[in-house]
Amino acid sequence: MELSPESPDFVTALARGIEILLVFSREKPELTLSEVSALANVAPATARRSLLTLQALGYVRSHGRRFVLTPRVLKLSASFLSSMNLQEVANQYLQDVVDQTGDSSSVAVLDSGEVLYIASVSSKRSVRLTAGLGTRYPAYATSLGRVLLAYLPPDRLDRYFAETDLRKLTEKTVTDPTELRAILAEIRAAGVASIQDELDYGVVSVSVPVFAESGAVVAAVNCSTSPSRISREEMLASRLPLLQVTSRQISETLRHNPALVHSVLGY
Template sequence: MSTADDTQKTKDPEYLSTLERGLRVLNAFDADHPELPLSEVATITGLSPAVARRCLHTLLELGYVGKNGRRFILKPKVLEFGSAYLHSMNLEQVATPYLQKLRDQTGDSSSLAVLSGDEILYLVHVSTERKIRLGASVGTRFPVHATSLGRALMAYQPDSVIDAYLDTVELRKFTEHTITAKAELEKRLRKIRQQGHDSAQDELDYGIVSVAVPIFDTNRQVVASVNCSTSTTRVSREKLIEERLPLLQDAAIEIELALKKWPFLANSLRG
């Protein structure tokens, strides 16, 4: 089904639809679909089998896709795209040192994420040796509504963005504590704006507790969020907020100051 955005893109003489189709094919692969036959690629992407086949064979020739019998699979070369972003944007200098310090201070994992549609996308993750049921790494995506990182990001979006999100999002239930009512989520987002942080316990998976704060650019526009997360067996939600929130807020300030030196990174994160 065509959308207004699709129509606008087709009117743009600079828009290269063949590139868009190729990227759509790459995005068809995920944890649930590591290998795909041509027919499923066509179904997932909404492309005709002929177009999907041409895209796949081009990507195969370029080394981004491989073949296992009649099924296609991503090749490690696709990591070049993410590597180019991470290296060019200096995230290692801007965010990682402060999240590492936070990890060392608290013993908790710490992450920085950005908004990507109805999901958050992890750009930096500093882990501990403590294992939790639901791990994360650079490139991990989780739904906005079930994470403190996501809600801390969404709460400070323009009202028009929040309204559009609430109108279209499907609030999937992960546990009995996941917010699945849009009115409740809207109320939570308003509360986050007032208090400046959000927390979550057993919402995305059982046994995980976290607290998150937003990251702002020099224009006070939210560009990312950072968190502390750990196991509920280590600390209660109340204790996490009491002990970790001040340290997390300090880390956020340091990252915001660092962003002033790298304005192109702030522009990139803002999307």
């Protein structure tokens, strides 16, 4: 059910409070009232009331003129993680992938045009980018994201392209919508995506979809490493069979966790 902001059931104050929590980031961990107001696109008075309420609830702290999130915000994600048993569902299989390949391995879902990591096991090798629970990257520049985009219904894919700023993250990042659509069609036909140096230089990865019992794609699982270890072509050939097994294992486990499927299908 999609609720429009004009609906009488839509709680504007709650929505603004959540939006204000989301304007804080790694790049901007501390913000003034005016910066929060501008980033959240709300009036200064609204930003002030929201910040003071969040501060009273313990989610925000102020020092001088600046505001910063507190560790209590982790309770919001902790509730989801504990109720959905994400680690128990995926990490045992991801660890097997890491043990057999030396790559990192993750599971992600699609959220607001980005891939959102919901389970991840890192290799002990030094890698260019690391991903943990809650990490987000642009979907179009990742193998995980391209798998998830490839299986979107046509109307949702059209909306994605209409709403997404396709920026070059490296010289190799594909940003042309026509070319991306062609790549997504190939991924859907083959059931696998691979990228190299598109999200960042020195990153190569392969991903496959994770299916619910209904046949809907609910997530994607990947291997990622450095191209200095293995080429994109070699990785695609050697990791694909293992990832397909891992996908089936996670899918089978999801049959016994319907709440998790219902949760991620909304993405």
